[in-house]
Amino acid sequence: MFLPTLLNQASPEQMETFFIPAWNLEIIGTYAQTEMGHGTHLRGLETTATYDPATQEFVMNSPTITSIKWWPGGLGKTSNYAIVLAQLHTQGKCHGLQAFIVPLRSMNTHIPLPGVVVGDIGPKFGFDEVDNGYLKLENVRIPRDHMLMKYAKVEADGTYVKPPSAKLTYGTMVFIRSMIVGEAGHALAKSCTIAIRYSSVRHQSEIRPGEAEPQIMDYQTQQYKLFPLLATAYAYKFVGQYMNQVYHRITGDISQGDFSELPELHALSAGLKAFTTWTASAGIEVCRMACGGHGYSRCSALPDIYVTFVPTCTYEGENTVMMLQTARFLIKSYRQASAGHQLSGIVSYLNESERRLQPQSVSSRPTVVNVNDLASLVEAYKLRAAKLVEMAAKSIQQELQKRVSQEDAWNNSAIDLVRASDAHCHYVVVKLFAAKLGEIGDTGLHSVLSTLALLYALQGIQQHSGDFLQTGLLSVPQLSQVSQRLKELLAQLRPNAVALVDAFDYRDEMLNSVLGRYDGNVYEHMFEWARRSPLNKTEVHESYHKYLKPLQANL
């Protein structure tokens, strides 16, 4: 975050001063944004940077306990510089958040500089290897040219110069969120690789009495746990690739002064970040538990994958807040469409909503969804999203009729809004998965990925069957068809399951999982791994001499 922020917001002179030293690791930088009492809601940050024209310096302060910077990675003990987000005060006025480069520790001794109170925030769920830190600034003075000035500026006399667009600073965030979507695909793909390989190694119980214990991959329940997640991993990888392409295309436009697509990308990256990280986090745990007791051992690697991935649900924008940001864009788009504007891009389906989704037309419209046809299912997901956006918009309207404020109406409809965002994201994922199939020429590959895409779409329908029934998009008999078809797809995927995870191409060194070994030689290596446990260094552990023996002597 230190380097990308410099890249995005430093002036050419600042790049020269800071980027190369940071690249060379003379400057070890961190990005200090969140505070003890403030996270997702950026405007709430309390750290201040007050310009003093007499010395041409900014005076940095943490005015309250809640304003102490909290969580930045490597801040506690490692970094000697930080980019600090703070409220800029100059000429008696607050101009909102700006980024400042603050030296933290002596370049010679690594001792914290005067006024810098810095340290580690303590043990966490995971990331034991990272010194996430706190930073309390007490009248720390930095030169004027330490404010990042590519866009906004403070002149020598303290005059504030506005940036050309307020949206520019969001660039890094959109980029990181797009990356996280891909990461969700990766984390889930790794987890599926481990669980599916181990499920083909592990024999347990019996299907037919007297016969050998079958591979647990042969149990329908195990397939039902893992194959939809496998499909999801593929889906998110494709979505991640797509987001990356869009991001680079749009940043190209932005550098040429065209911001038109930024709101859509911002909304899409927010919602998809939430949608994919929630599902992937839960999915990693399903994979872990699908490995039985051994999933709980760190030799499976799954506990580490989980604790490393799950914070993505919270950082770079808390997921529920993200869903509501997407909802804000959807509702705005819906209102524009209702007012007769023609929408373009991913929300263009809302153009049709007023026309096609009147309650009467829904119930009278013949059910046309074909549960065996992916294109037809994409259409069903689209109509579901349109209907749920409409329901959320109507909820807001109903609240407003009770004479509550716009803001309370929004809050009182928040459950519906999140649900609408979720349906929107789900539609986008199904649509992109289907679109990806069009790029695949190889017939065999196309066939197995089509099965996977169909499984993804149908399982989503089964999980959200209430939505599809409620909106009249599917009938009760069709739902039984969906269940039946799902079972067939599981059986159909069974022979390809191991190949589909091998295709992710994670080397054993990357997976670092005894259960997920490519050669399937799990049990010998598990015993070997266990024998190397730190507790096994001596036959009789020191705790015996220290505690047990004295305790037993006193009996």
Next chain:
Amino acid sequence: MFLPTLLNQASPEQMETFFIPAWNLEIIGTYAQTEMGHGTHLRGLETTATYDPATQEFVMNSPTITSIKWWPGGLGKTSNYAIVLAQLHTQGKCHGLQAFIVPLRSMNTHIPLPGVVVGDIGPKFGFDEVDNGYLKLENVRIPRDHMLMKYAKVEADGTYVKPPSAKLTYGTMVFIRSMIVGEAGHALAKSCTIAIRYSSVRHQSEIRPGEAEPQIMDYQTQQYKLFPLLATAYAYKFVGQYMNQVYHRITGDISQGDFSELPELHALSAGLKAFTTWTASAGIEVCRMACGGHGYSRCSALPDIYVTFVPTCTYEGENTVMMLQTARFLIKSYRQASAGHQLSGIVSYLNESERRLQPQSVSSRPTVVNVNDLASLVEAYKLRAAKLVEMAAKSIQQELQKRVSQEDAWNNSAIDLVRASDAHCHYVVVKLFAAKLGEIGDTGLHSVLSTLALLYALQGIQQHSGDFLQTGLLSVPQLSQVSQRLKELLAQLRPNAVALVDAFDYRDEMLNSVLGRYDGNVYEHMFEWARRSPLNKTEVHESYHKYLKPLQANL
């Protein structure tokens, strides 16, 4: 597990020899059941105990790598004795699993005894403080009286004497599973206490621009995350109490030779264990993430609650296997009812299923569910369970018509069977919650717990709306009513939320959570907690001298 197993299965003489020393901690015992390759499927265990009448000893062996005992708590370094489950061989015949008391380490030196290969299995997701261990037995000889002989026996000449009932050894398991249901309530109650208290301390974002940041407990989405979990915690605590009472009543009957209720209790404890642990595990993580970034810090206590609780989904019977055990009982009961037998107990609702749940009668039956009436909702859950049991039974029947074996028909219907068990358990929980209300005299208490029970029931319906629509138990307009009513209940519970978690009465010392402090003084204590981090012992960490300084010197 060592002591309860002795209590249940040791003869009076064995009690004298082993129980008192174990109680006094001279014997530090563990219970060694699971093996590296074998967990839930007990019959698959490979460890052997072969009786040698010449010496009147059992010869204990781990014949394969997968037969190595794996996971028992305290086995690695602490225990000097284990109760080992092994296949009993005598007079050339295998008589299945028996429990044997095996000395592991010298009582004087704590050094492993000859033939005993024992150690720690390595780092895990949680339970760092426990030395879960492995045990490989190589021709370890133990005296004949070290087999637990309260029920089954081996006489001096090697004659095997059968136990009076094969079901007896399941007693401990049923007991532990019942306990776990209560634990699910506790774990969730603790998590809700932390999240709801902190949500009342934490201010974030803004509902109305310009006004102060509201308590995050005022956001509808936050209420929707936490209040249903709060209701669930209450529900599981009540279910746990009920299970405990039933267990003690039934064990009373068993000691008098009456095993009639054991199958029902076994099935109920299996399914409810799975149902409650899955929901509670996911719920703990929802609570953790509802605390934002700070939930990830161990100062929240939530990471520790999670890693300590989540193995209950796997141990004492893997959850999916548990669900299928309950399903087996349900299908058996359903078939009995279909054959005209009158069922009693918790499954008596299946008596009505044949009569009332014909497809035509479902669709033609007027919808009578009143979404504001708990008794009516209990009825709806009951009919849903009946319908889903019926659907699972029919799936098996359809598979059989394809001329597959009974076992394959079962496996090919496993998704439906788990779904039926889930619905059955959900019905039991809602029913017991409703029944509990009848015991509460205090009007105010009754009122707020009724709101909680209604919330629990309605949120379950919303989550499984597909089921209720598919089975014709609810109509689309009723579903909208459910959503509307849920929002009202959230608002209604808001003023009582903190009181409802305070009522769980967890002292700060028990919660051990900075975020969940009773006095709400979170931020000062978080700073204090952080400053005590091990990494903060020195201003400049040794890693600087060891790694950073040399690295930078080479630049």
